[in-house]
Amino acid sequence: MGQGRQLRVGLDGFGSDRRPDPEIEAAVRAAEAGIEVELVGDRAVLAAKLSELSTRAAGIHLAHASTQIEMDESPARAVRAKPDASLCVAIDRLAAGHVDAVVSAGNSGALLAAALMRLGRVAGVDRPAIATSFPRVPAHAGHTVLLDAGANVQCKVINLVQFAVIGAAFSRVQSGIDRPRVGVLANGTEVAKGTALTRGVHEILSHDLASRSEAFEFIGYVEPGQLFADSCDVAVTDGWTGNVVLKLAEAAMLAWPTMLRAELAGSASVDAVQGERRIADAIEPALQGVARRLDPEAHGGAPLLGVDGAVMICHGAATSRALLNALLAAQRFATGGLTQAVASAIQGHAELFELARNLH
Structure with missing residues (x-):
């Protein structure tokens, strides 16, 4: 945190599909909640829109960026060619x-x-990972952390072994679990299941070096359905698989409460049974509560772990509500010592990582 000022969160003002309106509304709502926000983007556009909001815009700072990177541009090439793009300027800040x-x-x-170019990796990290959380049943069981959720399409054994350590550090900071249970995502729980990658990771995390770790407990393979159960605290996979799992889960989370509500309403109207209508009315509050727990926008974004700074990634279709929740999460990220916890965990497992590199 800079001297002489309170914690400040930078928001890429021209990142979302409907930029900059969701970003501006999120910044305003965050400022009203006491968060100091710096909006990054075309200063003239942002200032004009904020002026329409009058006193609601108090506490929002602006940093100018003359352009933005489109979703279909080559990432590394665009970052080099557009250093004044809004997300680049935000990272520079x-x-x-x-x-x-x-x-x-x-x-x-x-x-x-x-x-990666401007912040660099945490010392010892080969590749950063995106972490996302799945709500567990029952509700008081907390969340399962999955990584990588999309940063690395192709991975080596060392990457997933490091993801296990990074994810365990995240789980300790986020949920206060002293020794998180770590599993490898696979298509079955039998040791012979999976791919060459998952079997290699299983081998390393089953080694005595890993079993002696006080940072995590390795429990073997976990299936996708176990992400919603109290089976493990952290699950690791490659970014391609993790991103597909995340998108499928988010779609199912959004779809099933609506499907169930429609089924209840349809059944009641077809049969014209008053009792069924009463059951549907009675179940609606509980259904809304479940829908809130499963709502991806409630989390807002996913932290990028392993880079030397607090960075939150949101979906391009993010609404102002999702961005607001991401700003709140970023504030917790910055104040919770997460980057330092990851760095310490990585340093404490250098011998395990060396084993992974030597064997695979």
């Missing part, structure tokens, strides 16, 4: 200490590239 965290709904590959 973080690297220079002008803000303490960054949130962006822009091109996630470009955000990763910018973070």
Whole structure:
């Protein structure tokens, strides 16, 4: 945090599909909640829109960026060619200490590239990972952390072994679990299941070096359905698989409450049974509560772990509500010591990582 000011979160003002309106509304709502926000983007456009909001815009700072990176641009090439793009400037502001965290709904590959080029990796990390959380049943069981959720399409054994350590550190900071249970995502729980990658990771995490770790407990393979159960605290996979799992889960989370509500309403109207209508009315509050727990926008974004700074990645279709929740999460990220916890965990497992490199 910079001297003489309170914690400040940078928000890429031209990242989302409907930029900059969701970003501006999120910044205003965050400022009203007491968060100091710096909007990054075309200053003239942002200032004109904020002026229409009068006193609601108090507490919002502006940093100029003359252009933006489109979703279909090549990430690394665009970051090099457009250093004055909004997400690049936002990351530069973080690297220079002008803000303490960054949130962006822009091109996630470009955000990763910018973070790697301008912030660098935490010492010892081969590849950063995107972490996302799945709500568990029952409700009091907390969340399961999945990584990588999309930063690395192709991975080596060492990457997933490091993801296990990074994810365990995240789980400790986020949920207060002293020794998180770590599993490898696979198509079955039998040791012979999976791919060459997952079997290699299983071999390393089953080694005595890993079993002696006080940072996590390795429990073997976990199936996708176990992400919603109290089976493990952290699940690791490659970014391609993790991103497909995440998108499928988000679609199912949004669809099933609506499907169930329609089924209840249809059954009641067809049969014209008053009792069924009463049951549907009675179940609606509970259904709404479940829908809130499963709502992806409630989390807002996903932290990029393993880079030397607090960076939150949001979906391009993020609404102002999702961006607001991402700003709140970024504030917790910056104040919770997460980057330092990851760095310490990585340093404490150098011998395990060396084993993974030597055997695979």
